[in-house]
Amino acid sequence: MFAAENGLKGDPRLQAISDAIRVVPHFPKQGIMFQDITTLLLDHKAFKHTIDIFVDRYRDMDISVIAGVEARGFMFGPSIALAIGAKFVPLRKPKKLPGEVISEAYELEYGTDCLEMHVGAVPAGERVIVIDDLVATGGTLSAAIRLLERVGAQVVECACVIGLPEVKGQRRLNGKPLYILVEPREIDGCC
Amino acid sequence: MMHRALIFSSLNPIYSQLSTTKASPDSAVFPKRDGAWIGPPPVFRLQNYKRTLLPPLCVASDSVANQPKMASQDEQDPRISKISSAIRVIPNFPKPGIMFQDITTLLLDTKAFRDTIDLFVERYGGKDISVVAGIEARGFIFGPPIALAIGAKFVPMRKPNKLPGEVISEEYSLEYGTDKMEMHVGAVQAGERALIIDDLIATGGTLCAAIKLLERIGAHVVECACVIELPELKGRERLGDKPLFVLVSST
Numbered sequence: 001m002f003a004a005e006n007g008l009k010g011d012p013r014l015q016a017i018s019d020a021i022r023v024v025p026h027f028p029k030q031g032i033m034f035q036d037i038t039t040l041l042l043d044h045k046a047f048k049h050t051i052d053i054f055v056d057r058y059r060d061m062d063i064s065v066i067a068g069v070e071a072r073g074f075m076f077g078p079s080i081a082l083a084i085g086a087k088f089v090p091l092r093k094p095k096k097l098p099g100e101v102i103s104e105a106y107e108l109e110y111g112t113d114c115l116e117m118h119v120g121a122v123p124a125g126e127r128v129i130v131i132d133d134l135v136a137t138g139g140t141l142s143a144a145i146r147l148l149e150r151v152g153a154q155v156v157e158c159a160c161v162i163g164l165p166e167v168k169g170q171r172r173l174n175g176k177p178l179y180i181l182v183e184p185r186e187i188d189g190c191c
Numbered sequence: 192m193m194h195r196a197l198i199f200s201s202l203n204p205i206y207s208q209l210s211t212t213k214a215s216p217d218s219a220v221f222p223k224r225d226g227a228w229i230g231p232p233p234v235f236r237l238q239n240y241k242r243t244l245l246p247p248l249c250v251a252s253d254s255v256a257n258q259p260k261m262a263s264q265d266e267q268d269p270r271i272s273k274i275s276s277a278i279r280v281i282p283n284f285p286k287p288g289i290m291f292q293d294i295t296t297l298l299l300d301t302k303a304f305r306d307t308i309d310l311f312v313e314r315y316g317g318k319d320i321s322v323v324a325g326i327e328a329r330g331f332i333f334g335p336p337i338a339l340a341i342g343a344k345f346v347p348m349r350k351p352n353k354l355p356g357e358v359i360s361e362e363y364s365l366e367y368g369t370d371k372m373e374m375h376v377g378a379v380q381a382g383e384r385a386l387i388i389d390d391l392i393a394t395g396g397t398l399c400a401a402i403k404l405l406e407r408i409g410a411h412v413v414e415c416a417c418v419i420e421l422p423e424l425k426g427r428e429r430l431g432d433k434p435l436f437v438l439v440s441s442t
């Protein structure tokens with residue numbers, strides 16, 4: 001569900017956010033138009049708008065955990081968590097988190113990968129938002145949802161700055177609402 | 192260069208709580224929201240776990256170090272002890288003999304995390320710093336909130352092949368072998384004043400690579416900032432003339 005369809009239609013902040021995102025063609029491989037949010041992080045105003053929009057949405061929803069997917073989810077999640085008084089929980093690639101973890105496998109285009117979360121980080125019943133910079137197929141976010149549900153947490157929503165066409169029209173992912181700020185940028189006349 | 196030596200150390204305030212809990216070494220330990228531990232910690236030595244607030248090194252022209260003190264000269268900022276006790280130590284990770292300083296428990300303590308960011312923001316706000324460079328991946332957790340609060344850009348310093356588009360690379364030594372750190376071309380302009388942030392400084396190798404990357408494009412690294420320092424690994428010396436500011440020192 002895009003922000004523009006959900007109360008923020010015509011909000012100039014969304015245009016500023018979209019304009020600040022850079023498209024890098026053929027990364028990491030031919031044919032992929034990579035949506036690069038690092039340029040958004042260089043634009044202090046647009047970066048602040050991004051955080052403000054998420055904070056405004058989640059501030060009064062009794063959210064106690066923001067779970068951010070490594071690594072770009074780490075760039076957005078903590079600021080939101082701090083502003084709404086929630087904990088920040090990193091969801092990481094294998095073997096990065098010390099101590100006891102639970103793991104959830106998910107499929108890549110070729111092969112599988114794994115997402116891990118600390119045991120004990122999220123008690124059962126807590127209300128969680130999962131954040132990442134971008135959602136494509138939804139594989140990573142689905143793994144994140146499964147991890148959190150396994151410990152009895154309640155995933156209230158998944159939040160992403162950018163949503164690729166695969167999820168356009170889908171309001172839910174694994175039954176969880178999806179909240180997205182902008183669509184991918186396109187480059188005119190590119191290959 | 193004047194070095195104001197004021198070090199205040201205190202025992203870990205959590206220590207007195209540990210003796211009342213039942214031992215169960217395999218359980219994970221996370222503080223409850225009200226600050227109490229919900230399980231016993233892994234077995235490790237706490238007696239010498241010092242927490243210090245290290246003073247800024249005075250540098251002639253750079254105004255960051257000469258700012259008014261946050262707390263009085265001979266006292267540690269009261270927020271430091273809560274920050275320190277929110278950090279969990281995991282023995283023998285990633286390999287035997289290493290006492291891993293785990294900041295994820297700090298991120299679960301909303302007040303302590305808030306205080307951590309505030310301490311950095313108080314130090315760097317209004318100092319004309321336009322770039323906060325954060326080192327992958329835990330630098331990505333602390334850097335952006337600081338950048339947002341002080342009106343600076345956030346620039347991620349990443350492992351190889353993660354950043355799309357044109358990058359510059361700097362190789363650095365590991366215990367065995369080397370690794371590379373990358374930064375986007377054009378992210379930082381010559382003459383910009385930059386802060387580098389990471390969760391922890393050990394040997395200083397990673398921070399040095401970040402300093403080199405920024406200096407290669409003509410930026411001025413004002414200071415390196417970390418939550419935790421492991422002073423026995425002498426990272427501070429490795430940074431040479433670059434000042435280092437940390438909240439907690441762990442031996």
